[in-house]
Amino acid sequence: MRDAFSNALVTAARTDPRVVLLTGDHGYALFDDLRRECPDKYLNCGVAEQNMVGVAAGLAKAGFLPIVYGLSAFVPVRVLEQIKMDVCYEQLPVVFAGDGAGVVYSSLGTSHQSTEDVAALRAVPEMTILSPADAAEMTACMAVALAGDGPVYLRMGKADLGVVHSAPPVLVRGRPLLVKPGNGPLALMATGSMVGTAMSVSSRWPGTAVYSVPYLKPIDEVAVADICRRHRAVVTLEEHSVYGGLGGAVAEIAAAHAPTWVGRVGIDDRFSKYCGSYSYLTREHRIDADSVVAKIAAFLDRARLTATLAAA
Amino acid sequence: MPAFDPAALRRTVLRMAYSGQTVHIGCAFSIIELVAVLYRSHMRLGSGPDDPTRDYLVLSKGHGVMAQYAALHELGWLTDQDIDGYFRDGTRLKGLSDAHVPGLEVSSGSLGHGLSVGVGLALAAHRRGTNQQVYAIVGDGEANEGSIWEAILFAAQFRLSNLTVIIDANGFQAMGTTREVMDLGRIADKLASFGLVIEEVDGHDEAALGAALTRLRAHPSDAPRGLVAHTVKGHGVSFTAGDNRWHYTRLTADTFARGMAELSAPAGGPTHA
Numbered sequence: 001m002r003d004a005f006s007n008a009l010v011t012a013a014r015t016d017p018r019v020v021l022l023t024g025d026h027g028y029a030l031f032d033d034l035r036r037e038c039p040d041k042y043l044n045c046g047v048a049e050q051n052m053v054g055v056a057a058g059l060a061k062a063g064f065l066p067i068v069y070g071l072s073a074f075v076p077v078r079v080l081e082q083i084k085m086d087v088c089y090e091q092l093p094v095v096f097a098g099d100g101a102g103v104v105y106s107s108l109g110t111s112h113q114s115t116e117d118v119a120a121l122r123a124v125p126e127m128t129i130l131s132p133a134d135a136a137e138m139t140a141c142m143a144v145a146l147a148g149d150g151p152v153y154l155r156m157g158k159a160d161l162g163v164v165h166s167a168p169p170v171l172v173r174g175r176p177l178l179v180k181p182g183n184g185p186l187a188l189m190a191t192g193s194m195v196g197t198a199m200s201v202s203s204r205w206p207g208t209a210v211y212s213v214p215y216l217k218p219i220d221e222v223a224v225a226d227i228c229r230r231h232r233a234v235v236t237l238e239e240h241s242v243y244g245g246l247g248g249a250v251a252e253i254a255a256a257h258a259p260t261w262v263g264r265v266g267i268d269d270r271f272s273k274y275c276g277s278y279s280y281l282t283r284e285h286r287i288d289a290d291s292v293v294a295k296i297a298a299f300l301d302r303a304r305l306t307a308t309l310a311a312a
Numbered sequence: 313m314p315a316f317d318p319a320a321l322r323r324t325v326l327r328m329a330y331s332g333q334t335v336h337i338g339c340a341f342s343i344i345e346l347v348a349v350l351y352r353s354h355m356r357l358g359s360g361p362d363d364p365t366r367d368y369l370v371l372s373k374g375h376g377v378m379a380q381y382a383a384l385h386e387l388g389w390l391t392d393q394d395i396d397g398y399f400r401d402g403t404r405l406k407g408l409s410d411a412h413v414p415g416l417e418v419s420s421g422s423l424g425h426g427l428s429v430g431v432g433l434a435l436a437a438h439r440r441g442t443n444q445q446v447y448a449i450v451g452d453g454e455a456n457e458g459s460i461w462e463a464i465l466f467a468a469q470f471r472l473s474n475l476t477v478i479i480d481a482n483g484f485q486a487m488g489t490t491r492e493v494m495d496l497g498r499i500a501d502k503l504a505s506f507g508l509v510i511e512e513v514d515g516h517d518e519a520a521l522g523a524a525l526t527r528l529r530a531h532p533s534d535a536p537r538g539l540v541a542h543t544v545k546g547h548g549v550s551f552t553a554g555d556n557r558w559h560y561t562r563l564t565a566d567t568f569a570r571g572m573a574e575l576s577a578p579a580g581g582p583t584h585a
Contacts, residue, residue, distance in 0.1 A: 046465065046469070048459075048462035048465065048466065050424070050428065051431065051459055051463045051465075051466050052428075054425055054427070054428020054432060054459070055429075055463075056432060057428075057432055058428070058429040058431060058432015058435065059432045059435060059436050061417075061429070061433060062432070062436030062440075063436070064436055085419050085422055086419070089411070090411055090419070
């Protein structure tokens, strides 16, 4: 997925004179191609994220299309106010690429983990939030981001948990992508790294539909309400807090337009306790496949849908 | 070209502050001469606020925005209704710098933002070779913000000689003197140590300001420029000068009339107290 990001970036840098990459002294090896092909398009802004975002805003005001790269723990969270005031308030075309979203930096601890970034940004007007699940979605998301229509946050989970799409999907603004059709009582809606998990656990409940949700904001309320109406229950999956992310968005839409059971699988309201590998951290937070199966089963029990699903 | 007479600009500030019953008069008064000199004789304004080739005046210390409104009013970029309808429901001019107003470059108020945006504008001009100048006015209180120093580091690293960082050194911040709250020490030395070409002047002496800006512009260095303007918060009216209560105090009919009377006196009178 990072290759897809780099390829799209280098192509844009070669062909679009507005494109410039800003990094806060991050991105080891990721920008080797860019630096080789377009060295003048690479700006290392030093370990100074607040200024970097302000500089990006100034460049965008003057007609550039800046891509601000950082770890998602720092961009957007550390610079939320700069994003709000300097970029979003003026609807400037600045792309924020937040790498290592979720618990990717498992062994580095809480400072480098990012499970609140989507919640923080969803409440900022004008911001588009994209969360690709694999390389194909990344390519499609980069095309949206580099169109230069306004502020975009590109949430990059480093862990590719399998390929979801065989070809770049066609993104329609705000619309979830159906990646596994099903007319059963249950639909799974997942984003980013959790789409692969959703695909792998979905076979436990025959007829389950799976959607990938690269567009976290805006999110097409009609499309989501329609999914809610076509299934007895919807479970959301994300490598992000259960507060304010995909689960929050779907629950808000369901509550307002199509009341249905909505189960939210994600990071519960706590920090990581221990050090360990990425796969260890997903187990600690119970977002690994086995834990997700157990969580969905418990949710279906609570919703008194277990029998319905067994009969499906 | 408008005269940008400091007394007239201050009268416009008082009109706004009185009709809007707003504060931050002292913050605006300390930068009046700076704003006057910049707009009168140092900035290329092109065909108007939307001209992409004009120079930029970035008011990072957004609390002084009434000074810039007064200058934009002289330019005809703002109307009498804008000035006299200040803070009426549904109007466009806010109490802090807001980039949605044509001619204002940044949305400030949250301090430590504007200079970085100015650095980005300067970088854009630098890369395109347009020779556009960016003048960014930063408060000495605002210089508490770490992002100001991030921006200065960056400007020096990227050799942004078209950027002039102007410190409005009025010695006050919201709750007291800068020395009491967060002492900057020798601000000119600090800027120089970051690699900026420095001038230091009386920020109410228009001739000195103009000469310093001219020297900075002509300097052969490729480093960014720094201008430390020593000012008096509330300068220009006897009872607001040096009294930090005018960061927060609203005008009454009496203080408005007294201030306007002082500012209407002939040059050499109390205006330059």
